[in-house]
Amino acid sequence: MKKKKWMIGISAVLCGFLIIDVAASFYFYDLAIKRGPKDFLQGNEDLEVSAETLGEFLEGDWISWMREQPFESLEMTSFDGLKLKGYYLPAKEPTNKTVIFAHGYLGNAFDMGLFSEYYYENLGYNVFTPDLRGHGQSEGDYYGFGWHDRQDLTDWMNILIEKNGPDTEIVMHGLSMGAATVLMASGEKLPNNVKAIIADSPYTSVYDLFAYQLKRMFHLPDKPVLPTTSFVTKLKADYSLTEASALNQVKQAEVPILYISGESDTFVPTEMTNELYENTKSTSEIATYPGANHGESFVLYREDYLQTITTFIEKYM
Template sequence: MKRWLKLLIGILSILVIIDIIASFYFYNLAIERNTKDFLQGNADLEVSAEAMEVFTEGDWHDWVDQQDFKRWEITSFDDLKLNAYFLPAKEPTNKTVILAHGYLGKGLDMGLYGQYYYEKLGYNVLMPDARGHGRSEGDYIGFGWHDRLDYVQWVDLAVEKLGNDSEIVLHGVSMGAATVLMTSGQDIPDNVKAIVADSAYTSVEDLFAYQMKRMYHLPKFPFLTSTSIVTDIKAGYDFKEASALKEVKKTDIPVLYYHGNADTFVPTEMAHELYDNTASKTEIMIIKNAGHGEGFVVEKDVYVNKLNQFLSKYVK
């Protein structure tokens, strides 16, 4: 009996050690600020030739290069210096869009959307670098959770600089979409009139559980649970609390959801779940044949028509 007990304890000890090693590996892989080679060749992130051409060679790159962006800066609740790029509208306006980029991106990547808001809608444009990205400080990626507090500060700064009559739209893609949804449940000024969430996930836990199974064929327990504990220790948040779904259940800000029906990186079902649970006035558009974050490119006319219709209801 003692021999079997020792054997069982030995096996359990080995499994615990493997789990601990795996937890730090996955933290380094996904959360820590570093090069993310694991995304290269990921079939779920493959984009159409049409979308790839726009993302990499579209004229919006030239537009970004030609603009005289002003640098804005805030100090976060945990003392990080965070950077953003601000472009005032051609004509004075009280309308401002604050854009939120995706995982491993940077603020200027949102020039694809910023150009439309600036050229076609006449908005001021603010494009922050998320913590752990671009010129912003931070040695970890927040996946929207700590970022939600940063975006409250960006909103406050926009109102302070641009006036109390400011009308603000938050527009995010992928991780940025989750960020603006997480922000929606915070105590933010009434100046925020509308939120646009493109390709959002319900929670970090849901996203990682899905990706861990899809990419590594691993179960949620114990690896995701222990990686969440490591993330809490090293970055100050756990996967379960980092929930856009929880925040939209208490928001009163109108939300427009976009999602591609061919998105296999963040499943389309997550958009439906968010839409069904949002407490405020809500609209959703599922874009045919669009992969992750491709909607604005593959169906631009449909996308912007819906956007214009939505914004006209809530932004004067």
């Protein structure tokens, strides 16, 4: 009798833990992956940047520049039936060179104007910047963190190649989640038109990113919550946190990749960028910037940043 009561007690405790784990997993899915406002990021010390950077992000000349440009709206249907929006700006003078941007988490196509102005005004490129699924004017009730977006980017490339001709040359430039997106795309069979990739502040995988943030923001270990959250994500968004891996993809990459990271990045640590760089199959380079937090290398080291990406691109375009 005592043994039976003991077994019932253990079973009840295990069931309790299982219920808590499942509930926590659905909570974290809604918190980070389900489309919608993300108040938990407000006041996050890891996202604090210098006054100079904040001023550039919120009031930089690039904002008015973007608003003045005659972007053409493009639309496509994704492999899973979503209507996605993108915005195309042909160069002032005809060219076969095009940059495709990928923005960060909770951002939109407009945000990449920070870089678009340089590519357009100084390099003379055509510019294409899409709203990634779940962002901006694109459909989607979840954030793909780059995994499904990698296929969307490939589809956008094919549209642009058809639009501009078979001699089109493409560079992909991504920031944060967008950086992981272009790296996840790098492991796919890309059109030969893709000549170079620039990844600014990327993460190795969605699981690694969440594990890092779970510990840093909530002081919790990754297990058992993240494996269950990964299962929930697979059910609701058709991808798992582990399969969404930029690290696995760059091990198959054929296109040259330039990695960029701020050495004081506490949101997506530079260690992840170094790991990606060390495991990249294709030709790769890395540039890191002292004192720069997440995504602010461009502002704090503008001249060096632009010279670095230009020198890299010109090797392959």
